[in-house]
Amino acid sequence: MSLTRVGVDLLAGSVAYRAGMTVSSDLTGRARLREAALRLFAERGFEATSARAVAAAAGLSPALVIHHFGSKEGLRAAVDEEVLGRIGAALRDADALAGEGAEAGTGTGAGAGAGTGADVMAAVGAVSARMFGADPVLRGYLRRVLQEESAASAALFARLLRGARAELDRLAAAEGADATDARWAPFQMLCLILGPLLLEPVMQPNLDQPMFDPQVLASRSAANQHLLRHGLFGPAPSPSTRG
């Protein structure tokens, strides 16, 4: 049972597979199948991807899909679990990071309310970059998942909603006032963050740069910060506008 970590798996070390399944080396065909499925599902969608195509992409026999995952649906579940695990880990890291940032902001006395707020929003931007910017495959898969009404997607969105509410609380504390419409605020925040993710295929053709390029993403994140705090027509931010 040597749990040798492979480069492919990155953050997935702590993901718990379904009970009763032996957690094997994970450089084997099982992981290859899962990875190929992730890529193809993200590209073409689940229904449009055949088990044979997944197996071919992994260089294996179609029968292995059944052998390892029980069924094609089982494969999807495994991919879901894997992806949601990665995202969960990223979110957990981000939460911890945001918490540190907030404490540091008040602790060092470095900034007025605005400074702390900016820190918080920067953390949000970092989360976005980490989750969405990094991997176009992950983006594609996430895009598909968020459109279903499965239990997994509901859980993911609920998790994001909790995160948004927490960010909003921090932002409100920094701003010294509660949001005018606390009911819709978290959803608006999520729409601003997730919208470009969901709309990427139709939005990208209207831009001259790849919209999830780090710099572009930072610029959009800054615009979102500004919108949330001051509206579209508020005062221009400090002259140091990079990006």
Added chain:
Amino acid sequence: MSLTRVGVDLLAGSVAYRAGMTVSSDLTGRARLREAALRLFAERGFEATSARAVAAAAGLSPALVIHHFGSKEGLRAAVDEEVLGRIGAALRDADALAGEGAEAGTGTGAGAGAGTGADVMAAVGAVSARMFGADPVLRGYLRRVLQEESAASAALFARLLRGARAELDRLAAAEGADATDARWAPFQMLCLILGPLLLEPVMQPNLDQPMFDPQVLASRSAANQHLLRHGLFGPAPSPSTRG
């Protein structure tokens, strides 16, 4: 060639079918098939919907799909054309309405800048309500279409983007200032409007009322107006908050 309009077809009178096809009465199986396909594609997606399922839902033979549309893909194209036609008409109406509203706002001298801005935003809300609120099937289909990277979806989004820019110009004129970040502003506006549409399946479970109910939609629209103009923490709107 009696072009009797049917209730089912609503706004679709001016939609031009592909050349070479005789425009028949349109209460026939062709329309029934298209309508059934619209519903099923919206519910389950194109790939997951079989031609047989469409035919069965229309109470017709599967062979008719081929006979009328050439192929399953042809059926999809017809549905796309139909839906995009309806939306185009709604947008055209909305543009006209918004134009009138803006002229009336300045003409009657009824309002300060704020008043005109509110009128403009109300128009946007009306568009949203008209396009998205009315028909859950249309919402579902739109949700699917906006996720593809087809020519049709790109055209639709480009059209929406143009609309958003126009609204933004009007809003800026009313506000007496240009948007701080003119580059992202229209996309942000679209994300706020389209986000809930795309996220409906995962967002609805977190709400206690149907999120496209007219009242709820109006409330969300108002929140969006407020966000765009004053940010999340701006001054509360006039005490007459209905919804």
Added chain:
DNA sequence: AGCGGGGCTAAACATGTGTTCAGTCTATTG
């Protein structure tokens, strides 16, 4: 009346699908 055409159908076709089966190979274990 005759007749041609289009809406419409049942049955069949070819293919692709998820899945099963029987068996091979390899590595670990007793």
Added chain:
DNA sequence: CAATAGACTGAACACATGTTTAGCCCCGCT
């Protein structure tokens, strides 16, 4: 070494799919 376990395979199965074909029925024509 023998045996067991599990990764893995090619071939087959049952079924669903998009599509084709041949033909029916009814309506509008000359």
